[in-house]
Structure formats: structure tokens, C-alpha cells
Amino acid sequence: MIRETLSMTFVLSVLTIVSVVPADAQVPDISGVYRSGRANTPCGRGANFGRTPECLVNDLGLEAHARATPETDPGLECVADGLSRQFTRLPRPMEIIQTDNKIIMHYEYFDVWREIHLDRDTPPPSTPHTLTGFSVGRWEGETLVVETSHVLENLHTIATSDQMTSVERYRWNGDRSLLLLDVEITDPVYYDGPLTFGTAEFTPNPTDYIAQFVCTSQTELFYGDINAFFDEDGEAR
Amino acid sequence: MIFKPLFAGVAACLFVALSAMAHHSASAFFDLDATVSVEGVVTGARLINPHSYYRVTTDEGVDWAWESAGTWTALAKQGWSAETLPIGTRVRMSGTPGLTDRPIARFSTIAAFGETTGGDVMILVGLDVFGTGRPEWFQRVRELGTPCDNGVTECTVVTPNDLATLEGEFGNIGVWSDLDDE
Numbered sequence: 137m138i139r140e141t142l143s144m145t146f147v148l149s150v151l152t153i154v155s156v157v158p159a160d161a162q163v164p165d166i167s168g169v170y171r172s173g174r175a176n177t178p179c180g181r182g183a184n185f186g187r188t189p190e191c192l193v194n195d196l197g198l199e200a201h202a203r204a205t206p207e208t209d210p211g212l213e214c215v216a217d218g219l220s221r222q223f224t225r226l227p228r229p230m231e232i233i234q235t236d237n238k239i240i241m242h243y244e245y246f247d248v249w250r251e252i253h254l255d256r257d258t259p260p261p262s263t264p265h266t267l268t269g270f271s272v273g274r275w276e277g278e279t280l281v282v283e284t285s286h287v288l289e290n291l292h293t294i295a296t297s298d299q300m301t302s303v304e305r306y307r308w309n310g311d312r313s314l315l316l317l318d319v320e321i322t323d324p325v326y327y328d329g330p331l332t333f334g335t336a337e338f339t340p341n342p343t344d345y346i347a348q349f350v351c352t353s354q355t356e357l358f359y360g361d362i363n364a365f366f367d368e369d370g371e372a373r
Numbered sequence: 374m375i376f377k378p379l380f381a382g383v384a385a386c387l388f389v390a391l392s393a394m395a396h397h398s399a400s401a402f403f404d405l406d407a408t409v410s411v412e413g414v415v416t417g418a419r420l421i422n423p424h425s426y427y428r429v430t431t432d433e434g435v436d437w438a439w440e441s442a443g444t445w446t447a448l449a450k451q452g453w454s455a456e457t458l459p460i461g462t463r464v465r466m467s468g469t470p471g472l473t474d475r476p477i478a479r480f481s482t483i484a485a486f487g488e489t490t491g492g493d494v495m496i497l498v499g500l501d502v503f504g505t506g507r508p509e510w511f512q513r514v515r516e517l518g519t520p521c522d523n524g525v526t527e528c529t530v531v532t533p534n535d536l537a538t539l540e541g542e543f544g545n546i547g548v549w550s551d552l553d554d555e
Contacts, residue, residue, distance in 0.1 A: 182401060206401040206472075211423055226502050228447070244446065246423070347446045352421040358402070358477065362428050362438040366417035370428070370460040 163275045164308060166315055167234040169344045172243065173336025175223040175319050177294045185294075190332065193295075197326030200295035209292060212358065214351035216246035218290025219268045219302065223319050223333060230338075231346045239273055239280065247349040252282050259286055265298050280306040297325035314339060402471060403479045409470040410547035411437055411478070415462045420445050420455060427458060427480075429466055437476040439466050443500035452524035457497070463487035467548050468499075482508070482548045494536060494549065498527040510543045 179191035185201050187193045193201070211217070217225060225245065233240035239252035252273040259270040269287035273280055282304040289298045300323040307316055315338040321331040357365060365373055416436070417428035425445040429437045441448055458464065465484040471477035485495040496514055498507060507527075517535040521528035531539070536549050 209401065214423075226443075227504065228444075245444065344450075347450065349422055349444070349446055351423055352419075354421075354424060357419065357426055357438065358440075358471075359473070359475075362417070362426065362477075363436055365419055365426075366428060370415075370417040372417070372419055 164278050164280075165234065166239075166280065166306060166308070167232050169229060169231045169341050169346065170315060170338040171227045171341045171344070172225070172230040173315075173317055173338040174225060174227055175317065175336040176334030177224050178331055178333060179294055181293065192328035193326060194328050196297075197295050197323075200289070200291055200297070200326055204291035204293075204295065207355075207359070211246070212355040213353050214246070216248045216267050218292070218296065219284060219287045220290050220296040220300065220321060221293040222248070222268065223302075223317075223336065224293050227339075229341070229344050229346055239282075242346050244346045244349055246351065252280075269302075278307055280304075282306070294321075294331070295326055296321060296323050299323060299325045309337075403469045404472055405469050407470050408467065408547065409478050410465060410467040411439075411476075412465045413437065413463070415458050415460055415464055417460065418455065418458065420449075420453075422446055427464075427466070429464060435476055437466070437478065439468070440477065440479045441499060442468075442479050442481065443502045447500055451500070451526045452528075454524070457523055457525055457528075458483070458485060459489060462489040465548065484549050490530070493530050493532055495521055495523075496529050496531060496548070497521075497525060510539060510546070510548075513539065513542065 177191075178188070179185050179193060180188070185193075186198070216222075222243070229244040231240075231242045233242065237253070237255040239254065241250040241252065242248070243250075248268060250268050250271060252271045254273050254275075256272050258272065263270045263286045265286045265288045267288055267290075269284045271282050271284040273282045275281070282302075284302045284304070285300075287296065287298065287300055287302075290296050300321055302319060302321045305318045308314070309316055317336040317338060319333040319336070321327075321333070323331075367373055411429060411431060413429040413431040413435075415427055416430040417426075419426045422444045424443075425441045425448065427439045429439055431437065445453075462485050465486075466478070466480050467482045467484075468478050468480040471479070481499050483497040483499075485497065486493070496518070498511055501507065514529050514531060514535075517538060518529040518531035521530055539549060
């Protein structure tokens with residue numbers, strides 16, 4: 137209930153901002169609902185995760201990856217993805233809300249909201265580490281450049297420490313049919329060099345919308361006894 | 374019933390077809406290179422995110438947990454609801470098995486039949502989360518059958534005669550045909 141209330145408050149705040157501050161006509165309009173793009177990791181997935189010329193993961197990074205077991209997947213307990221994993225997720229609905237001083241990215245999966253601050257160059261003092269960190273952005277010509285820091289450690293898909301930083305570059309392709317995203321991650325703790333991901337393609341999907349995402353813990357369903365979740369009539373307990 | 378000609382000898386129908394376990398699976402939870410088909414009755418449903426579950430109880434009394442690929446929200450956007458597969462519906466679940474030793478799997482296709490479907494067979498295809506496209510037979514199912522009237526976009530109703538045609542054209546693939554012959 138608290139989470140729903142906070143989400144609604146946040147939505148109303150965003151809508152208020154949007155209504156008061158129209159998008160700057162001098163920069164590209166990237167607002168809208170998309171089928172998100174999936175950036176290919178340079179490190180391989182699952183058992184194929186390892187050090188390559190494109191993925192200079194070190195021993196600490198490999199050790200962190202080894203801690204990413206199915207049982208520790210935060211999604212089982214409705215905890216959203218860490219930022220590095222978010223980049224590599226399968227395509228799902230997401231929306232970009234664009235104003236003069238902020239870009240809001242709202243991902244349907246786990247109801248993740250990201251604020252990209254266009255009116256700051258650096259995070260404020262004592263910024264806490266969070267799943268998606270603190271992001272500042274700027275327009276370089278027709279490209280939105282997003283720099284993110286203060287991200288919590290993520291173990292799954294592509295392990296990153298709490299010292300990781302990322303640079304995202306969003307731009308339209310030639311006929312504006314796809315929004316392209318290039319991502320580079322730098323993590324001095326788990327990697328000996330930057331990681332460059334494959335370009336992700338976000339497909340505009342104006343007929344879709346972002347639905348409320350209410351999540352229920354899956355750990356017991358997956359690893360426990362499914363019968364514990366139903367009464368004798370088959371109704372959910 | 375309608376499945377009898379195709380499912381002769383499978384009255385106690387539980388057959389699990391597993392290919393060699395792949396150790397480079399794209400998922401940490403399911404063996405995406407293997408397939409499993411199970412027949413039974415829907416005895417419970419948890420229509421929740423991030424994944425929904427149907428409990429399907431086989432004639433031998435084994436309770437399977439069948440997980441949806443993708444989210445329940447995504448399925449609901451394609452018309453799925455609590456009425457799509459009511460408790461008591463006899464189903465053939467097909468998909469990929471879990472990597473644990475428990476009766477859990479992720480469905481890609483559901484064939485519903487029996488009293489709930491009035492003698493015809495309702496074939497539902499789950500979300501194409503990996504963008505690999507629909508199974509090759511699905512277009513043929515649509516050509517032969519009629520769209521379901523339950524609002525689910527990826528759902529087709531076929532007759533027993535249609536099933537015989539599909540069996541002849543595509544062979545035994547578990548979704549609609551004899552599990553013993555897989």
C-alpha cells in the first residue's frame with residue numbers, strides 16, 4: 137500500500153512537471169512508450185560469463201558472478217534489477233517522459249522509475265547508493281548522454297560493484313523508427329577496463345502503456361510447495 | 374472424448390520428454406533446450422507478477438507448477454484473465470522444464486479441452502519473450518481454426534478433425550498428440 141501510494145504520488149508529480157514545463161523544442165523528442173531494447177553484454181551469459189578482450193573481468197568480478205545463483209535472484213523477492221542487468225533485460229514496455237530539466241524513464245517490469253537530471257552536473261552530497269543510482273544528463277547535439285553513479289552492487293547477468301559508473305547515449309536512427317542506446321560501464325573494482333555493450337534498439341509502441349506492476353514473492357512458489365498457495369477449492373490463499 | 378483417437382493408451386497421461394540437459398541455458402531456472410508436456414487438470418492459479426503459475430494435477434496425482442514466460446501483466450494485456458483457464462479445465466501443458474528436480478516448468482503452449490471447451494480444443498500460445506517467433510505450426514492452427522471468443526489474442530479453437538490434420542502435417546509434437554509417442 138505504501139509503495140502504491142508513493143508511486144502514485146510520484147506519477148502525479150511528474151505529470152505536474154510535464155504540464156508546467158513543456159519539452160524543449162530545440163532537442164529531439166524521445167518521449168513515448170517503447171518496447172525496450174536489449175543491450176548484449178560483452179561478457180557472455182550464465183556459465184559463459186568470463187574474461188575476454190572485450191570483457192576484462194578480474195578475479196573479484198568472477199567471484200561476484202559466482203555468487204549470482206538462482207536462489208539469490210532478487211526478482212524472486214520482488215526486488216528490481218540492478219542497473220547493469222536492466223540494460224541487458226529482454227524487451228519489455230517502458231516509457232520516456234521528457235521535460236526541460238528531467239527525463240523520466242519508467243520501466244513496467246518491477247515498476248522502476250529513473251530520473252535523469254538535466255539541470256545538474258554532479259550528484260548532490262551524500263547521495264545514497266540505489267538500484268539504478270543517480271543520473272545526470274545532457275544533450276550533445278541530437279544525442280542524450282546519461283551518466284550514472286551511486287549504484288548498488290549487482291551480481292546477476294553482469295556483476296558490477298558499487299563503484300561502477302555508466303554512460304548511456306540515446307539517439308534516433310535515420311528514419312526515427314528506432315531509438316538506439318549505446319552503453320559503456322566502467323567498474324574499477326570488478327573489471328580492468330571499460331565494458332562496451334551492443335547497441336540496444338528501443339521500438340516505439342504508441343498503442344501500449346505502462347501498467348501498474350504489483351509483484352508477489354515467488355521464492356516459495358518456485359522452491360517450495362505450490363500446494364501451500366491454494367485452499368482445497370483451488371483458490372489462492 | 375475428442376482426444377481419445379489421438380491419445381489412445383494415455384489415460385493415465387503423464388509423460389515427460391526431456392532432451393539432454395544443456396549447461397549453457399539462457400535461463401538459470403529452466404532448461405530452454407529441453408521440452409516437457411504434461412496432461413492434467415487445472416487445480417489452481419496464481420495470476421501474479423513477475424510470473425504467474427497454474428497448478429496442474431495429473432491423473433496420477435502429481436501437482437505441477439507451470440510458470441508463465443514473461444509477466445502476468447503482459448499476458449493480461451493479451452487478453453488473459455482468471456476466466457481463460459478456469460479450475461477444472463483439462464489441459465495439455467507444453468514448455469521447458471525447470472532445472473530443479475521438482476515438477477515445475479515454464480509453458481509455451483496450452484491445449485485446453487474437455488467439457489470446458491465444449492468438445493473442441495483451445496490452443497493458447499504464451500508470450501514470445503525471446504522474440505524467436507511463434508512455433509511453425511501456429512500459423513496452420515490459425516488457418517484451420519477460429520479465433521477464441523475469450524479475448525485472448527494468441528488463442529485458436531480447433532476441432533478434432535483439425536487436430537487430425539495437424540497430426541498428419543506436423544507429426545506428434547506433444548501439444549495435441551499422443552504423449553507416449555514423443
